[in-house]
Amino acid sequence: MASCVQLLGVSPSPYVNRIQMALNLKSIEYEFIRENPQDKTERLLEANPILKKIPVLIHDGKPICESLIIVQYIDDAWNNGPSLLPSDPHDRALSRFWAAYIDDKWIPLYKELKEASTEEARKDIIERICEGLVLLDEAFVKCSKGKPFFGGDNIGYLDIALELTMASCVQLLGASPSPFVNRVQMALKLKSIEYEFIEENPHVKSERLLKANPVLKKIPVLIRDGKSICESLLIVQYIEDAWNNGPSLLPSDPHDAYLARFWAIYIDEKWFPLYKELGASTEEARKETLNKIFEGSVLLEEAFLKSSKGKPFFGGDNIGYLDIALGCYMGWLKVTEEMTGIKFLDQSKTPGLAEWAEKFCSHDAFKEVVPETQKLVEIYKAVQGKGKPASG
Ligand SMILES: N[C@@H](CCC(=O)N[C@@H](CS)C(=O)NCC(=O)O)C(=O)O
Numbered sequence: 001m002a003s004c005v006q007l008l009g010v011s012p013s014p015y016v017n018r019i020q021m022a023l024n025l026k027s028i029e030y031e032f033i034r035e036n037p038q039d040k041t042e043r044l045l046e047a048n049p050i051l052k053k054i055p056v057l058i059h060d061g062k063p064i065c066e067s068l069i070i071v072q073y074i075d076d077a078w079n080n081g082p083s084l085l086p087s088d089p090h091d092r093a094l095s096r097f098w099a100a101y102i103d104d105k106w107i108p109l110y111k112e113l114k115e116a117s118t119e120e121a122r123k124d125i126i127e128r129i130c131e132g133l134v135l136l137d138e139a140f141v142k143c144s145k146g147k148p149f150f151g152g153d154n155i156g157y158l159d160i161a162l163e164l165t166m167a168s169c170v171q172l173l174g175a176s177p178s179p180f181v182n183r184v185q186m187a188l189k190l191k192s193i194e195y196e197f198i199e200e201n202p203h204v205k206s207e208r209l210l211k212a213n214p215v216l217k218k219i220p221v222l223i224r225d226g227k228s229i230c231e232s233l234l235i236v237q238y239i240e241d242a243w244n245n246g247p248s249l250l251p252s253d254p255h256d257a258y259l260a261r262f263w264a265i266y267i268d269e270k271w272f273p274l275y276k277e278l279g280a281s282t283e284e285a286r287k288e289t290l291n292k293i294f295e296g297s298v299l300l301e302e303a304f305l306k307s308s309k310g311k312p313f314f315g316g317d318n319i320g321y322l323d324i325a326l327g328c329y330m331g332w333l334k335v336t337e338e339m340t341g342i343k344f345l346d347q348s349k350t351p352g353l354a355e356w357a358e359k360f361c362s363h364d365a366f367k368e369v370v371p372e373t374q375k376l377v378e379i380y381k382a383v384q385g386k387g388k389p390a391s392g
Pocket of ligand 1: 178180217218231233
């Protein structure tokens with residue numbers, strides 16, 4: 001009888017990624033159960049009563065905690081797939097030693113770096129990080145024995161342990177109520193890319209933002225290895241080009257990819273700006289804007305039917321570029337619906353889009369990224385009070 005494997009976690013989380021990588025390398029089927037580490041469920045507290053953290057692997061009802069220990073358990077419990085730990089006892093001990101060094105000594109330095117208050121403290125920590133890197137480089141030479149991975153020809157335990165740090169050079173300058181920032185967060189989430197979120201107030205521009213996006217001075221900005229990428233739609237395309245993992249966001253057919261890009265521009269430049277015009281002073285102007293919105297929705301309905309080809313999303317079975325481009329606005333659309341009492345994606349006028357919106361908004365990529373409607377309503381009211389547009 002097939003065993004029952006469940007993983008309590010959240011994505012993206014580097015520690016949870018470790019387990020997913022090990023399970024994938026061993027081709028082990030499992031159920032992913034989403035847990036919010038900030039709002040611990042009874043299930044999590046019962047599975048990990050001592051440390052109360054994710055990830056937890058539950059194998060045939062028995063919980064196993066702590067990512068490095070879980071990876072060792074996976075290697076012990078399943079014979080299929082490549083061995084994750086070396087067979088030689090001394091090599092095994094070395095792998096465990098360096099994995100413990102990474103978690104207990106090296107990674108904490110990155111946290112210290114974020115919290116360092118003086119330039120001198122920063123320099124000192126960077127020096128210690130570099131010293132650690134030199135040690136890890138020596139460990140790599142010893143463990144890999146001239147092969148590409150710590151584990152030799154195949155990815156092993158120490159590769160999985162260290163992968164955790166590799167993604168730490170991706171940063172996103174943003175603010176969570178911004179649909180443009182949400183776009184980038186969704187793409188990063190779909191590709192399981194770990195990143196550091198740096199909160200920016202778009203109306204009080206920091207030196208960091210001005211340096212990262214000196215031309216447009218807007219969020220979001222993605223910073224990878226010190227290089228800035230600006231404009232949300234371009235960032236999503238960059239993410240698609242730069243990372244191979246996760247589902248493809250753009251269609252492989254060049255014309256389909258062009259169409260996805262075309263409609264994304266239509267949404268940003270024509271359709272969504274109409275919602276801002278709804279606050280017009282005369283009833284006539286409001287009605288005209290509403291008509292334009294509905295005409296635009298009909299065009300988008302046609303685009304949806306063409307690109308989804310009977311599947312739930314613009315991208316087909318999975319969320320793709322155009323889903324993200326339109327879907328990032330769904331939070332603010334719900335706010336506008338609540339404030340005006342108008343249903344914009346109406347089942348009777350645009351049934352395909354109405355169904356799409358429901359599916360999109362119940363997907364983790366939306367729920368974990370876009371603030372709840374009531375929170376956005378509060379933000380809207382607070383920002384309106386100051387005379388600034390809330391979503392832009
Ligand atoms: N076309 C841009 C729009 C970004 C945008 O408007 N960002 C807003 C925050 S939601 C902003 O930074 N506003 C400050 C400003 O316009 O100066 C994109 O897609 O990235």
